[in-house]
Amino acid sequence: METKQFKAESKRLLDMMINSIYTHKEIFLRELISNASDAIDKLYFKSLTDTSVGMNKSDFAIDLAVDKDKRTLTVSDNGIGMTEDELENNLGTIANSGSFAFKKENDLGDDVDIIGQFGVGFYSTFMVAKEVTVETKAYGSDKAFMWKSNGVDGYTVEPCEKQTVGTTITLYLKEDTDDEKYSRFIDPMQIQSLVKKYSDYIRFPIRMEMEHTHYHDDNEEPEVHKAVEILNSMTPIWKKNKNELKEEDYNNFYVEKFYDYEPPITHIHSKAEGLATYDALLYIPARAPFDYYSKDYEKGLQLYSSGVMIMDKCADLLPDYFSFVKGVVDSEDLSLNISRELLQHDRQLKIIEKNLEKAIKNELKKLMKSDREKYEKFYKVFGLQFKFGIYQSYGAANEMLQDLLMFPSSFEGKNVTLDEYVERMKEDQKDIYYACGESKERIEMLPQLEKVKEKGYEVLYCTQDIDEFALKVLLRYKDKQFKSISDADLDLDTEEEKEQAKKLDEENKDMFTFMQQAISDKVKTVRLSKKLKSHPVCLSSDGGPISIEMEKVLNAMPQNNGEKVKAEKALEINPEHPIFAKLKELFESDKDKLTQYTKLLYDQALLIEGMSIDDPVEFANLVCGLMC
Numbered sequence: 001m002e003t004k005q006f007k008a009e010s011k012r013l014l015d016m017m018i019n020s021i022y023t024h025k026e027i028f029l030r031e032l033i034s035n036a037s038d039a040i041d042k043l044y045f046k047s048l049t050d051t052s053v054g055m056n057k058s059d060f061a062i063d064l065a066v067d068k069d070k071r072t073l074t075v076s077d078n079g080i081g082m083t084e085d086e087l088e089n090n091l092g093t094i095a096n097s098g099s100f101a102f103k104k105e106n107d108l109g110d111d112v113d114i115i116g117q118f119g120v121g122f123y124s125t126f127m128v129a130k131e132v133t134v135e136t137k138a139y140g141s142d143k144a145f146m147w148k149s150n151g152v153d154g155y156t157v158e159p160c161e162k163q164t165v166g167t168t169i170t171l172y173l174k175e176d177t178d179d180e181k182y183s184r185f186i187d188p189m190q191i192q193s194l195v196k197k198y199s200d201y202i203r204f205p206i207r208m209e210m211e212h213t214h215y216h217d218d219n220e221e222p223e224v225h226k227a228v229e230i231l232n233s234m235t236p237i238w239k240k241n242k243n244e245l246k247e248e249d250y251n252n253f254y255v256e257k258f259y260d261y262e263p264p265i266t267h268i269h270s271k272a273e274g275l276a277t278y279d280a281l282l283y284i285p286a287r288a289p290f291d292y293y294s295k296d297y298e299k300g301l302q303l304y305s306s307g308v309m310i311m312d313k314c315a316d317l318l319p320d321y322f323s324f325v326k327g328v329v330d331s332e333d334l335s336l337n338i339s340r341e342l343l344q345h346d347r348q349l350k351i352i353e354k355n356l357e358k359a360i361k362n363e364l365k366k367l368m369k370s371d372r373e374k375y376e377k378f379y380k381v382f383g384l385q386f387k388f389g390i391y392q393s394y395g396a397a398n399e400m401l402q403d404l405l406m407f408p409s410s411f412e413g414k415n416v417t418l419d420e421y422v423e424r425m426k427e428d429q430k431d432i433y434y435a436c437g438e439s440k441e442r443i444e445m446l447p448q449l450e451k452v453k454e455k456g457y458e459v460l461y462c463t464q465d466i467d468e469f470a471l472k473v474l475l476r477y478k479d480k481q482f483k484s485i486s487d488a489d490l491d492l493d494t495e496e497e498k499e500q501a502k503k504l505d506e507e508n509k510d511m512f513t514f515m516q517q518a519i520s521d522k523v524k525t526v527r528l529s530k531k532l533k534s535h536p537v538c539l540s541s542d543g544g545p546i547s548i549e550m551e552k553v554l555n556a557m558p559q560n561n562g563e564k565v566k567a568e569k570a571l572e573i574n575p576e577h578p579i580f581a582k583l584k585e586l587f588e589s590d591k592d593k594l595t596q597y598t599k600l601l602y603d604q605a606l607l608i609e610g611m612s613i614d615d616p617v618e619f620a621n622l623v624c625g626l627m628c
Contacts, residue, residue, distance in 0.1 A: 005154040025128055025180070029191070030198035031121030032075045032169060034308055036062045037202045039079025039167060043139055046080070053139070064195075064208040064231075066186040071173045073185055078166040081138040084145045087157055091122065091134060091147050122169075126151035128182055129171035135160050136167040192231050201236040201307030201330075236307060238281040238328060242269055254283050257302075258326050262286045265378050268327075268363050276351040282327035282360065284367075288381050292324065299323035301356075304330035317353050321389025321401060322360050324382045329356070357400065364404055368417070376415055379406050387470040395473050402477060405470075408440050408461040410453060418477045421458060430491070431483040432476075434460040436468050436549035438610060447535030447608060448485040451492055454533065459485065465553045472547075485531070486549070486609075488542050488570060493530050504528055504575055511587040515571070515598040522569065522602060522614070529572030536579040537572065539605040544568040548609060571602055596622050 040060045047053035055078075063076040082090060125132050130150060137144035144162035149155035162168070173182045184190045188210055195206055207228050214223045237245065237253050251263040264283040271279050282301070291297045299320065300313025307330065318325055333348045368375040386401045402418060409416040411424065421432060433452055437443035443461050452459055462468055471482045483490065493501065505512075505528050515526040524542045532538055541547040544567060546554070551567040573580055579601075586594035603619045606612070613619050 003154045003156050026185075026194055027198075028124040028128055028171075029075075029185070029194050030308060031124050033062060033195070033199045033202060033206060035121060036075060036077035036079060036167070037204055039077050039081065040204050042080040043078075043165070046139070060204045062202070062204055062206045064191060064206065066188060066191065066208075068186050071183075071186060073171045073173065073191070074168060075171075076166065076168040078164060081141070081165050081167055082136040082145075083138045083141060084143070084157060086138065087134070087136060087145050087147050091149075091155065123151070125169070125171055128173055128185055130174045131172040133170045133172075134167060135162050135170075137162045137165050139165045195231040197312075198309045200232045200309075201234065201239075201304065202232055203234055203307065205230045205234065206232045236279075236304075236328075236330065238269065238279045238330060245269075250281075253281075254326070257328075258283070258285075260285060260287075264326075265374055266363060266367055268359050270355075270359055272352075272355055276331065276348040276355070277333050278329055278331035278352055280327065280329045280352075280356060280359075282325050282356065284360075284363070284378060285324060285326060286377070286381075288324065293384075297323070301325070302328040303334075304328060305334055306330070306332050310334075316349060317356060319353075319357060319389065319397070320392070321385045321397060322357065324385065325360055361400060361404065368404070376406070379404075379415075384464060384466065387464065387466045390470045390473050391466060395475075398474055402474060407434070407467070408463060410444075410449075410459040410461070413440070416458075416460070421460065422478050422480055424458060425480070426456060429455075429457055430480070432460065432480045433457055433483055433485055433490075434462050434468070434471060435485045436462040436547075439463055442610060445608075446485065447533075447538045448531050448540075450533040450535070451531045452485050452490065455492055462549070465556075468547060468549050469553075484541065484547060484549070486539070486541050486547065488540050490531055497530070501528055501530055501575075508584065511584065511594075514587065514591065514594065515583075518595040518598040519571070519602050523571045524568045526571045526573070526598070528575050532572065532574035532577070534574075534577075535608075536574050536577040537601045537605045537608075539609055540570045540572050542568045542570040548611075552609075552611060571598075571605060573601070596625065600626070 040062070043053060043055070044057060044060060047055055060078060063074075065074040065076070066072070067074075132149055132151070134147040135144065136147075144160050145157055146160035147155055147157050171185075173185055174180075176183050188208060191208065192210070199206060207230055209226055210229045212225050212227070214225065237249065250267045250269070254260065254264050254267070255262075263286065265286045266284050268280070268282040268284075270282075280301075289297065298313050298315070299318050300311070300315040301317045302309060303311040303314040303317065314329070317329060329352060331348070331352065364375070364378075367378070383404075383406060386404050389397045389401050406415045406417055408414075409421065411421075418432070425432075435443045435446060435449055437446065440461050440463065443449065443459075443463070449459065462471070468484070474482060476482060508528070512526040512528075516523060519526075523539075529538060529540075531540075539548055546565055546567045548567045548569060551565055554565045573583065583594060583597060586597060599618070600622045603613045603622075606614075
């Protein structure tokens with residue numbers, strides 16, 4: 001029997017296939033099952049027009065078998081089989097696709113889906129097998145042939161005995177090594193797991209004999225029962241019509257597929273045709289995985305091509321701000337690379353991503369309106385991602401995310417959306433006001449809040465570090481600008497009040513200049529406040545890109561290497577407070593004491609803002625000095 005050699009280019013490709021194209025050795029089983037499914041598809045297609053085939057769809061199946069003693073794994077199908085020439089052409093020349101040729105010969109176009117079109121998947125078997133045999137009998141032929149190869153020294157083709165039409169592939173597994181346990185591929189439970197993972201939705205039954213051990217309560221020997229079982233589901237839930245499914249069906253699939261013990265908050269079941277054809281079933285979880293806010297978390301949707309899993313986590317289908325979404329996408333349109341493990345970045349992928357993004361936003365907006373309590377539960381867990389999404393996209397995600405944001409508010413102590421805030425704005429209100437602090441309770445103690453609330457204006461409470469950064473990127477919402485209550489000028493005064501303040505500022509200009517010089521390394525200016533009511537002093541941001549709250553957040557980060565950022569600050573004095581009269585008196589009579597008062601007032605303003613005092617010892621000495 002003559003041993004035939006692979007062509008030179010095929011031999012190089014085979015070596016590359018075994019050593020580099022496939023990332024995971026277990027992929028070989030997916031490829032063999034996909035090829036078997038293709039072979040059945042071809043015969044089933046013929047049966048639709050050729051009654052002599054004599055088989056119905058229910059007659060077709062893929063059978064798996066293991067022999068632990070011989071270390072073999074067998075994959076059999078009752079599909080169309082191969083002639084001697086087809087065996088030679090398809091397996092003797094790597095990357096020659098019989099499936100592709102079949103579609104071309106029968107002018108099937110893109111409407112009939114056949115999985116394997118590269119003609120390389122079969123050779124992934126040599127990653128795990130030291131020898132492979134293929135016994136096949138073509139439909140309409142009375143002859144059967146066997147192809148055999150060890151993947152190195154070429155291959156042989158010879159006649160063999162085979163009673164039924166179809167193909168049987170037998171893998172003689174390599175011996176186990178320290179790095180790789182090939183024996184796992186003759187463990188029925190492992191095989192069952194791999195079928196579930198990669199080939200669960202192949203449309204023909206995948207069968208294998210399974211053992212089940214039954215233990216008795218007494219000391220009798222356990223009973224071992226063997227039975228042929230179907231390992232795959234065949235019809236994925238996302239391919240079913242919505243009216244066939246109940247909420248319980250969706251929830252059960254989610255819990256089983258994504259190993260969550262809690263049902264999701266909601267799901268999105270969609271089908272698209274046109275520029276990109278796909279089915280999608282997405283879920284919004286009720287809770288975050290334990291590693292969600294860590295660098296170890298991997299986002300992504302399970303990606304299928306015609307029911308065969310291509311990627312467990314396709315990150316390209318989700319933007320980071322929707323990284324909490326779980327689910328599956330199944331498309332026949334995707335451009336796969338040669339190993340069917342990775343996606344080529346193509347137009348269809350981008351279209352699917354954009355469509356899913358819109359669908360997720362629409363579902364969340366719908367949830368917000370129909371079940372506010374459930375949305376707030378979701379937002380408490382995942383809302384932080386939206387704020388990071390706005391900040392990290394430099395505004396590109398504003399339109400997508402701004403209507404999903406929520407903030408605690410001075411209005412009845414409830415969480416509000418930006419749209420709700422704007423709807424409630426008073427006629428004379430120009431801006432959207434917000435205040436930053438560690439908590440709602442801390443914010444409500446801020447002296448700057450008094451006058452804004454007195455005007456009857458609602459204030460958003462920014463209690464998370466990212467909040468103000470996100471609002472600075474948003475800049476405005478529905479033509480209303482965001483304004484911090486710590487900004488230099490809130491523009492809350494009447495024209496008369498503005499004139500009076502301007503006059504007071506001018507009258508006390510020299511005193512404020514003196515006070516600023518006393519703390520010149522800390523504040524840019526000292527001035528009268530237009531926002532204080534009962535408190536004597538406060539700090540305001542005096543322009544510049546960094547606010548007082550941003551300074552606090554950035555300086556608390558461990559990665560700033562000890563370099564402190566500084567906001568440009570103004571120390572504001574309340575002209576209605578008795579302290580103002582005392583400062584004017586000291587400016588005339590005791591400038592040294594005025595210097596001490598100025599430093600003390602600055603430290604007091606820092607404490608009100610929740611910031612650390614620069615020099616606690618000096619602060620303590622100043623307090624003691626004034627007490628004596």
